[in-house]
Amino acid sequence: MPERLRTGGHSDDVGGRAPGTVIGMRIHQLNCGTMAGVSPTRVLLVESPDGLILVDTGIGLQDIAEPARRLGPLRHLLRPALDPGETARRRIDALGLDPADVRHIVLTHLDLDHIGGLADFPDATVHTVAGALTWSIRIPRWIERRRYRRAQWEHGPLLVEYEYDDERWEGFRAIPLDAVLEGMKLIELPGHTVGHAGVLVPGGDGPDVLHAGDAFYHRGQIDPAVRIPRWVPPMEKIMALESPAIPLTHARLAALAERRRGDLDVVCAHDASGPGGLRS
Numbered sequence: 088m089p090e091r092l093r094t095g096g097h098s099d100d101v102g103g104r105a106p107g108t109v110i111g112m113r114i115h116q117l118n119c120g121t122m123a124g125v126s127p128t129r130v131l132l133v134e135s136p137d138g139l140i141l142v143d144t145g146i147g148l149q150d151i152a153e154p155a156r157r158l159g160p161l162r163h164l165l166r167p168a169l170d171p172g173e174t175a176r177r178r179i180d181a182l183g184l185d186p187a188d189v190r191h192i193v194l195t196h197l198d199l200d201h202i203g204g205l206a207d208f209p210d211a212t213v214h215t216v217a218g219a220l221t222w223s224i225r226i227p228r229w230i231e232r233r234r235y236r237r238a239q240w241e242h243g244p245l246l247v248e249y250e251y252d253d254e255r256w257e258g259f260r261a262i263p264l265d266a267v268l269e270g271m272k273l274i275e276l277p278g279h280t281v282g283h284a285g286v287l288v289p290g291g292d293g294p295d296v297l298h299a300g301d302a303f304y305h306r307g308q309i310d311p312a313v314r315i316p317r318w319v320p321p322m323e324k325i326m327a328l329e330s331p332a333i334p335l336t337h338a339r340l341a342a343l344a345e346r347r348r349g350d351l352d353v354v355c356a357h358d359a360s361g362p363g364g365l366r367s
């Protein structure tokens with residue numbers, strides 16, 4: 088384990104601000120890694136009163152410099168565009184913001200297409216569910232070693248891990264991240280990987296956004312009015328480590344999106360459609 092990699096932190100340790108009204112919030116939806124020429128990798132960039140927060144990081148500059156070592160053989164299946172202009176780092180530059188202001192990164196899970204940009208923000212504190220860390224960094228099984236890439240955390244980010252307790256949000260098990268941003272939460276969304284979670288971002292004046300990570304792959308899986316492309320279900324199944332949990336997760340997200348239509352945008356990583364738009 089790298090020297091700087093520290094785990095076991097608690098939300099009290101991360102230097103968050105005191106609870107109060109969230110003002111000056113802005114949520115950018117960024118494509119930080121086009122896959123196979125068709126699917127984006129959605130990253131949320133949150134401008135908060137206390138600095139910038141990322142939800143996932145997509146493909147990073149170092150992945151582009153060393154794709155074989157950092158991404159491994161799975162890159163031949165995912166076929167990321169490897170375009171520096173798509174990285175979160177460059178997108179933040181393009182928005183006229185300062186990448187050094189990224190203080191926190193919250194992860195849906197640790198797959199290579201979601202954490203490649205961690206090294207581009209080496210001073211940010213990284214927040215994730217404890218179970219996701221256990222099966223990616225601590226004791227990955229063979230099946231997990233091919234998708235979780237040690238090279239992507241060898242710079243030793245400060246990792247803060249969280250366990251679920253009794254907290255619920257809209258019926259889902261939830262972990263409050265108020266020390267990062269008041270109202271932000273990790274939401275349990277099982278199926279894709281062990282410990283996979285969505286990230287709820289309070290919208291301030293606009294709708295809240297739930298980044299559901301890879302809990303679904305296409306809008307049609309949570310909206311019966313939208314047709315699902317034929318490649319989606321088999322691809323989702325190939326990539327899932329807990330596939331029996333997927334149908335219930337889809338059903339619960341569909342019900343949630345319907346129930347909260349207008350004041351909650353439910354989006355996933357690899358589908359450009361859906362509310363909120365996406366910068367490509």
Ligand SMILES: [Zn+2]
Pocket residue numbers: 198200201301356357
């Ligand atoms: Zn993914």
